[in-house]
Amino acid sequence: MSALEVSRLTKAFGSRKAVDQVSFAVPEGAFLSIFGPNGAGKTTLLRVLATLSRPTSGSAQLLGIDIKEAADKARTHIGLISHSPMLYPDLTAEENLLFVARLYGLADAQGRVGEMLDAVELKHRRHDTVRTFSRGMTQRLSIARALIHDPAVVFLDEPYSGLDPHAVEIFDGLIDVVRQDRTFIMVSHDLRKGFDMCSHALMLAKGRVVAFDEKASIDFAGFSQLYAQTVGMGVA
Amino acid sequence: MNDTKKAVRLPEAGGMWDKAAPFALLAGALLATLGFILTFTTAPLVLGATVNGVELIGDQMVSNKLLLSQKIFYFHVPVAIASMLALAFTAYYGVRFLMTKEARFDTCAKTATETALVFIICTMVSGELWTRFEWGVWWTWEPRLTTYLILMLLVIAYFILRNAIDDPERRASYAAVFGIITFVDVPICFMITRMIPSSVHPVVFRTDSGMSPDMLVPFLICFFGMILIAFGLYRLRFRQARLAERVALIKEHLED
């Protein structure tokens, strides 16, 4: 079964099409990187796939679940890590995670929170408010927050923006740890890095798919040339 | 085409309604003019038909001295009703928009609200003239006046809200929601003179008093005239908005 199967997905408002007839499929365990110039519709596509925004037409199946018809069912399998940490600064690390775990209705919320705090090595700071955390610690905690319900598909929305090189290193290490057999969908404007990480690559321009393939069959030089061309094409 | 979404019929400009719009406008203007002429020729002068007893407003005694100034009623009331009707369409298109998320309904709702604003301003101006003449004050915090002022503020707020949002879909959703809750004030405004008995604003629509045929005929003519004018304005403005949208679309294509 495909982790994500997208068919003629369109997100439009009036005559403006932010995402236009996008179709692709990635298997479970894949790492898909989505590239494209600013305004190409990458983030809109990600938001539609993560059920934050409703598609205008077309369909998308996440692990066989239709994200339009059964959004709530799909949501239990979706995690999102973006450049904003989604953490309440005035709650402690533990309170933040417990809040999310309870909303997801996890059976052993307390136990799961302990587990996740261990995984991101923040157990010793669990009673401190997030406000007192460094940028790197906040990012680690936000990963724990995004994965607390053990989602099968994880969306990454430009997770590197605003991170210093050291934090990037930590982040990469963490992604490796939590990688397991999850599917990752990442929006990135760092072509080199995104290409290195991925197993599949997709390029958008003006909301349409310009290129999509497995990494094995893509030649990076040609791909980056194509990227340069799409940037020249401007905004949809 | 495996799209299961039911096709929604979208209002479009350029059809027979738009052909009819200028005629509606003209007919409305003629009807309204005819109504006004009848108002001054056939409708009798009213002696306190709509104000009972003596009221003290703004240090002026107001009694049965409704004379020529009462004629404004034939303009004021139809315009006010037209404005409320336009707001009903704002709410209706707001609901349609939220159900379909079609940008077209947002255009309709916006156009309806613009039409409403024109009529609201006319109502306010004619109302103020009348209160100045009859009650001796430009403004008084009388329930009908106040609720209508609130209605005007809400409509202005609707446009301020629209201006403060960049994302077109979000703008449309918020405007639709606000248009719907604004509409709650319309029945309140309409009913207020009945709900608060101390109100000195004349109550027009009631079963007991009724207008004499001499008054009713010009009133109805003016009324339908105003509705036609409202319809014509709405269609013309809608057509203009649609054309602007299409021009924007063509420009976008040309840039490619």
Add this chain to the structure above:
Amino acid sequence: MHHYLTLLKKDLTQEFRTKEMLTSMGIYALLVLVVFGAALAQTASGFDILQMSGGLLWVLIVFTSLLGLNRSFAHEKENGCLEGVLLIPLDRSVIFLAKATSNLLFLFAVEVVTVPLFYFFFLTTTTPAASFWMIVAPLIVGTVGIAGIGTLLSTITINTRGRDVMLAVLFIPLVYPLLYACVSATTAAIIGSEGFMDVFAPALLLAGGYDIIMVLLSWVLYDFVISA
């Protein structure tokens, strides 16, 4: 139901830790009272404060709640928290109910302090009627409406330019009917002249009806606002 409680508990924990909304609203209310003091300082001694106090009290409440409501969604927006909550499978109207409840509780908390203060500053020189305690009813009904409409509108304005002013622009005309009814009920209770119930009861009923319509509408429409 457990969603509702979890969301509510989060708001309360956060507020009790920072006391941001409560202190800012409390201090603001005190400042408004001081301004009232200045505004009324030149009035004649025979001036009928009782007749005006109902209105003044509601001026205080409306402006203070406006300040609080503006803050209520700031935290949710700041770190993308609201988006995080929307990713979770839960009924969006529960988010409305939880937020409206926490706003309501904070407004009540502020009123518990400011209404006695108002009495202390302005009403100790005269004698309000025995029915004074009945102002509790319009206070409750009015605050429920303010919290309900305010929650919907502050969710809207959080995403607009110049959101602080925007909330006032949308909020004040929309609560006007409620305000009007509550002021007349409150004033009737404070003066307590004979037959004051003839004003008090219908005004309260009007306010209650407006509450029901507005809260229901806000509740139904909330999904469209928060998902937009």
